[in-house]
Every structure is written in C-alpha cells, then in structure tokens.
Amino acid sequence: MSILWQDAMLEAFRETTLRIAHFLPKLLVLLTFLALGVAAGWLVKVLLLRLLRAFRFDALCERFGLGSSLAKAGTKQSISHLVSRLSFWVVFLLFAFMGIEALDLTATANMMSVMIGFPPHMLAAVLLLVFGVLLANFIAEAALIATVNAQIQEARIIASFIRWGVLIFTAAMVLTQLGIAKEIVVAASSITFGGVMLALAIAIGLGGQSIAKDALEQRLRLRKVEQDEMSHI
Amino acid sequence: MAMTKTVWPQVRQQVGDIEKIEVLVGIPTFNNAGTVGPVVKAVKEGIRKVCPHASILVVNADAGSMDGTPETIKHAMEPDTPTVFVQHLEGRLLSGPISLQALSESGVPGREDAFRAFFTIAEDLQAKACVVVDANLRSLTSDWMEALLHPVIEKGVDYVAPLFRRARYEGSLTNCIIYPLSRALYGKQMRYQSGGGYGFSGRLASLYLTKNVWEGVGAWYGIDSWLTTVAVAEGCEVSQGFLGTRIQDVKLTGIELSVVLAQAVGALFHLMEAYQDVWEGRMGSSPVPQFGLPYEPGPVGSAVNVERMVRGFQQGLRDLLPIWEIILAPETLAGILALGLLEAEEFRFPEALWVQTIYDFALAYHEKALHREHLLKSLTPLYLGQTASLVLETREGTPEDVERAIETLCKTFESMKPYLTQRWRFP
Numbered sequence: 001m002s003i004l005w006q007d008a009m010l011e012a013f014r015e016t017t018l019r020i021a022h023f024l025p026k027l028l029v030l031l032t033f034l035a036l037g038v039a040a041g042w043l044v045k046v047l048l049l050r051l052l053r054a055f056r057f058d059a060l061c062e063r064f065g066l067g068s069s070l071a072k073a074g075t076k077q078s079i080s081h082l083v084s085r086l087s088f089w090v091v092f093l094l095f096a097f098m099g100i101e102a103l104d105l106t107a108t109a110n111m112m113s114v115m116i117g118f119p120p121h122m123l124a125a126v127l128l129l130v131f132g133v134l135l136a137n138f139i140a141e142a143a144l145i146a147t148v149n150a151q152i153q154e155a156r157i158i159a160s161f162i163r164w165g166v167l168i169f170t171a172a173m174v175l176t177q178l179g180i181a182k183e184i185v186v187a188a189s190s191i192t193f194g195g196v197m198l199a200l201a202i203a204i205g206l207g208g209q210s211i212a213k214d215a216l217e218q219r220l221r222l223r224k225v226e227q228d229e230m231s232h233i
Numbered sequence: 234m235a236m237t238k239t240v241w242p243q244v245r246q247q248v249g250d251i252e253k254i255e256v257l258v259g260i261p262t263f264n265n266a267g268t269v270g271p272v273v274k275a276v277k278e279g280i281r282k283v284c285p286h287a288s289i290l291v292v293n294a295d296a297g298s299m300d301g302t303p304e305t306i307k308h309a310m311e312p313d314t315p316t317v318f319v320q321h322l323e324g325r326l327l328s329g330p331i332s333l334q335a336l337s338e339s340g341v342p343g344r345e346d347a348f349r350a351f352f353t354i355a356e357d358l359q360a361k362a363c364v365v366v367d368a369n370l371r372s373l374t375s376d377w378m379e380a381l382l383h384p385v386i387e388k389g390v391d392y393v394a395p396l397f398r399r400a401r402y403e404g405s406l407t408n409c410i411i412y413p414l415s416r417a418l419y420g421k422q423m424r425y426q427s428g429g430g431y432g433f434s435g436r437l438a439s440l441y442l443t444k445n446v447w448e449g450v451g452a453w454y455g456i457d458s459w460l461t462t463v464a465v466a467e468g469c470e471v472s473q474g475f476l477g478t479r480i481q482d483v484k485l486t487g488i489e490l491s492v493v494l495a496q497a498v499g500a501l502f503h504l505m506e507a508y509q510d511v512w513e514g515r516m517g518s519s520p521v522p523q524f525g526l527p528y529e530p531g532p533v534g535s536a537v538n539v540e541r542m543v544r545g546f547q548q549g550l551r552d553l554l555p556i557w558e559i560i561l562a563p564e565t566l567a568g569i570l571a572l573g574l575l576e577a578e579e580f581r582f583p584e585a586l587w588v589q590t591i592y593d594f595a596l597a598y599h600e601k602a603l604h605r606e607h608l609l610k611s612l613t614p615l616y617l618g619q620t621a622s623l624v625l626e627t628r629e630g631t632p633e634d635v636e637r638a639i640e641t642l643c644k645t646f647e648s649m650k651p652y653l654t655q656r657w658r659f660p
Contacts, residue, residue, distance in 0.1 A: 145556070230402055
C-alpha cells in the first residue's frame with residue numbers, strides 16, 4: 001500500500017515537474033517575444049514618427065481636413081503621433097501573438113491563423129475610412145465655399161448634408177469590408193438613401209412646387225441682373 | 234520644342250519661301266466672324282501707318298470656329314499679305330468639353346495655345362516685334378497699332394500692356410488686388426489690365442517660350458494673368474499703351490466671379506514662388522512709360538449693388554470662418570470679425586486690414602495651408618467686402634476720387650510689404 005502510494009506520488013511529481021519543465025521554456029519564449037515586441041514596436045514608432053515629421057505629414061493631413069476632423073472628435077494628439085502609436089501596437093501585438101502561439105495552448109490553437117487572415121480586411125477598412133473622411137471633408141469644403149460665393153443662405157446645411165452623406169456611405173463600406181452584419185448594412189443604407197431621395201422628391205413635388213419655381217426664377221433673373229452689373233477683371 | 238513640331242509643318246506650307254519677318258500679327262479667334270473683318274482692316278491700316286515697309290506675317294489661331302471666322306479673315310486680307318491659319322492646336326481644343334484649364338479670363342477657349350503658336354512662329358521667323366489683338370473687339374482702330382507696335386520697333390521696348398478707359402469700378406478685381414499687389418512686389422506701376430491687345434519684342438516672345446507656364450500648375454491660370462507679371466519680373470523694358478475704350482462683342486459674364494478671382498490671384502501667387510528672389514529685394518515703385526493718348530479715368534458708369542456685396546461678405550464671415558481661421562493671422566481675423574458688426578451703409582474695410590488679408594492669403598498659399606483652389610475661392614466674400622467699401626467711400630465723389638483711393642491702397646501695399654517678406658521665409 002505504502003509502495004503504491006509512494007509510486008503514485010512520485011509519478012505525479014514527475015509528471016508535474018515534466019510539464020513545468022516543458023511549459024517554462026514556452027513561458028520564457030512568450031516573455032522574450034513580449035520584450036522583443038516592446039523593443040521593436042518602440043523602434044518602429046520612433047522611426048515612423050521621424051519619417052512622418054520629415055515629410056510634414058501633419059501639415060498634409062491638415063490641408064485635407066483630417067486634422068480638424070480628429071480634433072472635432074476630441075483627439076488632441078497630432079496625426080503623426082496617432083499613426084506612430086498605432087504602429088507600436090501593431091508590431092507589439094504581432095510579437096505577442098507569436099509568443100501566445102509558442103505556448104501551444106488548445107484555446108489559442110487557431111488564433112494566429114485567424115489573426116493573420118484578418119489584417120488585410122482591417123487594413124482595407126482603415127484605408128477606406130481615411131479616404132472616406134478625407135473625401136467627405138474635401139467635398140463638403142468645396143460645396144460650402146461654392147454655395148457661400150453663390151450667396152445661398154443654406155450653405156452650411158448643404159455642406160453638412162454632403163459631408164454626412166459621404167461619411168454614412170463610407171461607414172457602410174467599412175462595415176461591409178469587415179464583414180459585420182453585411183446584409184443589414186446594405187439594406188439600411190439602401191433604405192436610408194432611397195428614403196431621403198424619395199422624401200426630397202415628394203417634398204419638392206408636392207409641398208414646395210411653387211417655392212422651388214419662385215426660387216429658381218428669382219435666382220436666374222437675379223443672376224442675369226448681377227452679371228450685367230459690372231466686370232470685375 | 235513640342236509646339237514647334239506641331240505648328241511648324243502647318244505654317245511652312247503656308248508661308249512659302251519666307252525665312253524672316255519683321256512684324257508678326259497674331260489674331261486668336263473663336264466664332265468671331267461678326268467682328269473679325271473690321272479688326273483685320275484696322276490692323277492692316279495701322280501697320281501701314283506705323284511701319285509701311287516692314288515685312289509682315291498675319292497668323293490666325295482659331296479654336297474651332299463654326300461660323301466661318303478663318304474664311305472672313307481670308308476675305309479681309311489683301312492677297313499680297315502673307316497669312317497663316319493654325320487650327321486645333323495639339324488636338325487639345327476640340328477634346329471634350331471646355332475645361333477651366335483651357336478657358337482663361339477672356340472666356341476664349343484655346344487662348345494659351347494661340348499665344349504659344351504666335352511666339353513659336355515669331356521665334357522661328359526671327360520677328361522683331363509681335364502684336365496680338367483680340368478678334369471680338371468693336372472699338373479697335375488703326376491707332377492701336379501706333380500704341381502697341383511703335384514702342385517695340387522704335388523705342389526698343391519689350392512689352393506693351395493694354396490700358397483702357399473704363400467706367401468707374403469696372404475692373405475692381407484688378408484695382409483692388411492684382412494692380413496693388415503686383416506693383417508692391419515688382420516695383421512697376423503697371424495697371425495690369427488684360428486682354429484686347431499686346432505688343433511684344435521678338436526677344437520677349439522667345440523668353441515666354443522658355444518659361445514653365447505652358448503646362449502643369451502654371452497652365453491652370455489664364456495667360457492674361459501672367460503675361461505682364463513675367464515681363465516685369467524678368468526685368469524687361471515694359472510700357473503701357475493707352476487704347477481708349479474697350480468695346481467687345483461678348484462681355485465676360487458667363488464665368489463665375491470666384492473662378493475669375495481664383496485664376497487671376499492664383500497666377501500672381503503662383504509666380505510669387507517662382508520669382509521669390511526678385512520681389513523680395515524690390516522696394517517702392519516707379520512709373521512706366523506710356524504711349525498712345527494720355528490716360529484718363531473712365532466715366533461714372535452704372536450703379537453698383539453694394540448691399541448685395543456687403544451681404545456676401547457677411548455670409549462669408551458667418552459660414553467660412555473655420556476656413557479663414559486656417560488662412561488668416563489671428564490679428565487679421567480679429568479685425569475682420571469686427572467688420573461684421575457694421576451696418577451696410579457704414580461698412581468700411583480699412584486699407585491696412587485689406588492689405589494684411591491679401592498678404593495672409595499669399596502666405597497661406599505659399600505654405601499650402603489649405604487646398605489651393607479652396608483657398609483662392611474663399612477670398613471671394615472678402616473681396617466683395619473690399620469692393621463694397623471702395624464704392625461706399627467714393628460713390629459721392631468723382632472718378633478721380635476712385636483713382637486717388639486706388640493710389641492710396643497701392644501705397645499701403647508697398648509700405649506694408651515687410652509684413653509679407655518677414656513671414657514668407659520664416660512662417
């Protein structure tokens with residue numbers, strides 16, 4: 001009895017020791033990857049920040065209205081700072097996933113393959129988002145200036161309408177790219193755009209027919225008078 | 234040069250054995266059959282008076298007229314006067330709808346291509362002088378040739394800019410921005426009126442061809458915007474020819490004010506970058522020789538809708554403030570914000586504030602603080618405010634009072650130039 005107990009104890013101790021002996025190097029690998037991730041992430045962050053500053057990336061983004069958009073959203077840091085910080089986390093997470101994979105845990109078995117498959121979609125979505133925001137700002141700014149110069153009193157409303165139209169369209173594209181609720185997004189955006197257009201058509205066609213006619217007549221007649229008034233150049 | 238290759242075979246066939254000429258007369262046309270006949274006759278008569286024995290070549294660059302303009306010119310010309318017809322240059326004029334690029338302030342499509350053809354032919358045939366006249370003029374007389382050609386041939390002048398008698402407040406964009414700013418920058422008192430007619434020396438024609446203004450960003454702006462600036466900045470012998478009143482067949486009314494403003498002011502800002510070393514060192518200004526009749530201010534003219542201009546300024550102040558915040562210096566913006574409190578009748582745009590505004594826009598253009606087209610077009614409400622202020626200040630006075638106000642504005646531009654130069658290199 002005591003021999004059996006002794007053997008069982010020894011076996012359990014041996015196995016546990018063996019498992020710990022197997023796990024400890026993996027843990028060490030994880031810690032090494034984390035440390036490497038911090039170092040590599042920091043290096044990439046610093047280099048990218050310097051590169052972006054050298055190319056006056058912030059001024060470029062400011063020119064296209066991205067800086068002001070982020071400021072409106074409550075972000076106080078410059079875009080080059082944000083991009084470099086993002087690069088740190090991307091590099092760090094890459095190393096962290098390598099470390100987790102090295103642990104060889106059942107729960108994280110497919111994590112790396114999933115994570116490797118996801119970034120292209122994520123990158124495309126981020127690019128779409130950035131492009132959409134830039135486009136929305138650019139078109140809205142152009143519309144605002146054009147309508148103010150034409151002395152249309154509703155200039156800001158028109159510009160906002162255009163900005164939000166492009167932003168909503170961008171958001172729908174980003175969500176579709178990420179594969180989030182594809183059908184709902186497509187249906188929602190179709191209903192929204194269709195609904196807005198229908199509402200406008202009904203409003204002008206039924207309710208504001210005479211107002212639209214008067215406004216057009218007034219604008220065209222006014223423009224003729226003003227154009228004949230003086231030559232600026 | 235690409236242009237030479239495109240134009241020269243067409244020209245060579247038509248000029249026969251001519252190797253050298255003394256005077257080239259350029260006539261850019263686009264559906265001007267109604268006016269081009271008298272224009273050609275007046276030009277012929279004028280040249281006969283100014284230089285009766287000179288060898289002449291008349292070049293018509295047509296942008297695709299559908300009304301038989303080239304045929305009208307053929308009928309108006311004498312058989313012994315060599316004439317060249319150049320059409321559809323580089324295939325650009327007929328490619329698609331007329332773009333802004335091809336539509337200068339004159340409203341004539343293909344104008345830049347036409348001038349380029351004139352200068353190329355003038356260079357190839359070693360012309361001593363080149364005169365270009367618009368075909369839509371009803372007021373062109375033979376005396377114009379005296380004013381445009383005589384200084385080039387007899388006095389050794391490189392460039393003769395047109396100067397017209399215009400109704401009070403006409404050409405307000407030129408008087409409030411282009412003329413004072415150019416004068417302060419390059420130190421020459423040229424009135425910067427454009428279109429109608431120009432005189433060039435052969436040397437200047439060749440110089441224009443070497444400049445990087447025919448393609449790229451420079452080409453976006455109309456040629457009339459930069460002809461004078463390049464001549465002045467390059468240190469050429471410049472002068473002005475007073476041509477009386479300009480009456481043209483079609484007035485420039487189809488193009489929006491903000492587009493005209495963006496083209497004219499944009500050309501000036503664009504060339505500020507190219508000629509930075511030239512204008513930074515020039516202070517004050519000097520008058521330029523004037524030919525033709527003595528200059529006199531124009532008549533009173535029709536009433537101007539000041540209230541609408543003030544409304545345009547106030548709307549700009551309300552809606553474009555976030556954009557102006559990027560462009561203008563804080564003290565300039567504070568001064569402009571204060572103007573929003575004034576009633577229409579009391580509205581005045583202080584001269585110093587206007588000058589500071591223009592200099593801030595030039596600096597913002599240089600620093601690329603905003604998309605450049607947006608930047609230039611956002612100046613429109615401020616310009617309307619300045620014009621309204623000028624009208625309100627002088628409408629009870631005489632045309633001479635307007636001239637005096639413009640002269641004061643020019644002097645303010647000159648005295649405040651250090652504001653621009655200090656910030657240009659070290660923003």
